[in-house]
Amino acid sequence: MLDSATIEHLSSRLRGRVLAPGDPEYASGRRVYNGMIDRHPAAIAQCAGVADVVAAVGVGVSSDALMSIRGGGHNAGGLGVCDDGLVVDLSQMRGIRVDPEARTVRVEGGATWGEVDRATHAYGLAVPSGIFSTTGVGGLTLGGGTGHLTRRYGLTIDNLLSAQVVLADGSLVRASEDERPDLFWALRGGGGNFGVVVAFEFRLQPVDSVVGGPTLWPLDRSRDLLRWYREFILEAPEDLNGFFTFMTVPPAPPFPPGLHGQPMCGVVWCWAGPATRAAEVFAPVRALGPSLFGVQQMPWPALQSAFDSFYPPGLRWYWRADFIREIPDAAVEEHVRYAQRLPTPLSTMHLYPMDGAVHRVGRSETAFSFREANWNQVIVGVDPDPALDQRITRWTREYWEAVHPYSAGGAYVNFMMGDEGGGRVQAAYRDNYPRLLEVKRRYDPENRFRVNQNIAQGVSAQEVSPAPPPA
Numbered sequence: 001m002l003d004s005a006t007i008e009h010l011s012s013r014l015r016g017r018v019l020a021p022g023d024p025e026y027a028s029g030r031r032v033y034n035g036m037i038d039r040h041p042a043a044i045a046q047c048a049g050v051a052d053v054v055a056a057v058g059v060g061v062s063s064d065a066l067m068s069i070r071g072g073g074h075n076a077g078g079l080g081v082c083d084d085g086l087v088v089d090l091s092q093m094r095g096i097r098v099d100p101e102a103r104t105v106r107v108e109g110g111a112t113w114g115e116v117d118r119a120t121h122a123y124g125l126a127v128p129s130g131i132f133s134t135t136g137v138g139g140l141t142l143g144g145g146t147g148h149l150t151r152r153y154g155l156t157i158d159n160l161l162s163a164q165v166v167l168a169d170g171s172l173v174r175a176s177e178d179e180r181p182d183l184f185w186a187l188r189g190g191g192g193n194f195g196v197v198v199a200f201e202f203r204l205q206p207v208d209s210v211v212g213g214p215t216l217w218p219l220d221r222s223r224d225l226l227r228w229y230r231e232f233i234l235e236a237p238e239d240l241n242g243f244f245t246f247m248t249v250p251p252a253p254p255f256p257p258g259l260h261g262q263p264m265c266g267v268v269w270c271w272a273g274p275a276t277r278a279a280e281v282f283a284p285v286r287a288l289g290p291s292l293f294g295v296q297q298m299p300w301p302a303l304q305s306a307f308d309s310f311y312p313p314g315l316r317w318y319w320r321a322d323f324i325r326e327i328p329d330a331a332v333e334e335h336v337r338y339a340q341r342l343p344t345p346l347s348t349m350h351l352y353p354m355d356g357a358v359h360r361v362g363r364s365e366t367a368f369s370f371r372e373a374n375w376n377q378v379i380v381g382v383d384p385d386p387a388l389d390q391r392i393t394r395w396t397r398e399y400w401e402a403v404h405p406y407s408a409g410g411a412y413v414n415f416m417m418g419d420e421g422g423g424r425v426q427a428a429y430r431d432n433y434p435r436l437l438e439v440k441r442r443y444d445p446e447n448r449f450r451v452n453q454n455i456a457q458g459v460s461a462q463e464v465s466p467a468p469p470p471a
């Protein structure tokens with residue numbers, strides 16, 4: 001176990017720092033984005049490079065310590081940190097190298113998407129990622145990655161070219177289509193189950209400025225808006241992305257004072273096609289007479305960071321999610337019902353479209369299984385006040401239970417808290433789960449990397465329930 005002698009030994013082997021209880025920086029080192037998470041690791045190894053990661057994993061394994069891998073620290077369930085174990089913290093490893101000619105970027109495992117966007121935007125290029133700049137590259141990529149460019153350029157993993165991984169046995173390996181294709185397959189959706197990814201290499205897409213932003217309508221138009229949206233977005237050109245949301249208008253610019261504090265429904269758009277076509281593309285949206293038409297041309301990183309300030313680190317979050325194939329009228333009714341009861345001003349529901357390029361990759365081509373889903377739905381109760389934990393949790397669970405029967409049956413692993421049981425992890429991977437188990441046995445036979453949506457060793461392929469038939 002991680003006694004003080006082991007921690008001292010680890011410190012002596014690392015170029016980076018090791019934080020333990022009692023160190024002045026331990027409190028900030030163990031903090032993650034979700035303020036509901038309050039874990040106390042025995043030690044936090046702030047790795048300064050690959051050699052540090054190899055050393056930390058070696059000490060973690062030889063001392064039989066529980067190990068978590070921390071990328072950006074954004075995970076819903078706080079899976080970057082653990083109680084009493086060793087955190088392999090990559091937050092000091094944020095190097096980014098763009099190759100504008102080859103249109104690729106190499107990113108170290110602890111970088112955030114804002115840092116990647118800044119580096120690639122200088123060349124008018126971008127990696128399709130999420131909708132916040134503060135999210136970590138590591139966790140988001142390994143779970144799949146949906147965001148503003150998904151319909152046009154696919155999931156983040158569809159733009160991953162290779163990964164460098166430190167395995168549980170301390171070896172450093174490369175995974176790509178040509179090298180260890182089994183591991184590369186599993187990394188694209190299978191989370192942090194297989195090792196510590198010290199560097200990712202992505203293909204870059206030609207995205208410079210976009211035309212995007214929110215359009216909002218009064219909540220009493222939700223029923224009609226959601227019915228309109230479910231048809232419109234799936235027929236729109238793939239350069240157009242728009243996620244549907246219920247939200248309370250924040251009391252700050254760019255939202256007009258007249259709307260502050262009002263619960264509304266809306267769509268947050270991103271048009272990545274030629275700006276000259278934007279007026280034509282958004283004409284049907286304008287025709288619906290939104291109370292706010294906040295769509296404008298902006299640099300890609302501006303859209304990516306537009307919501308950061310409304311959701312600073314330390315808020316308390318409770319999440320529930322599902323993939324969605326269609327949104328029948330009965331589901332619309334449940335959405336409308338729960339939208340009228342948003343428990344706190346920051347609580348919200350998002351439906352991220354994931355058709356287009358995502359559908360062009362087969363469901364067994366990567367570990368990410370729900371390729372035929374049309375939306376990635378997430379319900380999140382959010383508030384700064386611990387006294388409201390119960391309220392946001394109850395609303396999220398009840399809302400999820402009401403709409404879950406209309407779902408495709410599984411959820412995006414990056415939107416799961418980790419309290420839903422192993423069955424939900426299997427449901428996320430369906431018929432890819434047995435193959436994930438095989439890869440797990442090959443690369444992490446002792447399940448050293450298990451602070452994640454765990455591909456559990458004890459479950460044999462036969463025990464895994466078959467996938468539901470495609471819609």
Ligand SMILES: Cc1cc2nc3c(=O)[nH]c(=O)nc-3n(C[C@H](O)[C@H](O)[C@H](O)COP(=O)(O)OP(=O)(O)OC[C@H]3O[C@@H](n4cnc5c(N)ncnc54)[C@H](O)[C@@H]3O)c2cc1C
Nearest residue numbers: 071072073074075080109130131136138139140146192197
């Ligand atoms: C405000 C907010 C907005 C979000 N928006 C989106 C979005 O638009 N699209 C989307 O797809 N997701 C989104 N997410 C979800 C996000 O993808 C997950 O929370 C993800 O786990 C975050 O990755 P991280 O590296 O920051 O997390 P961490 O908490 O550091 O790690 C999460 C998990 O990934 C593993 N991991 C992280 N880095 C590595 C690595 N280098 N090697 C091996 N394992 C690693 C960890 O072990 C852990 O199990 C959002 C989350 C938040 C809080």
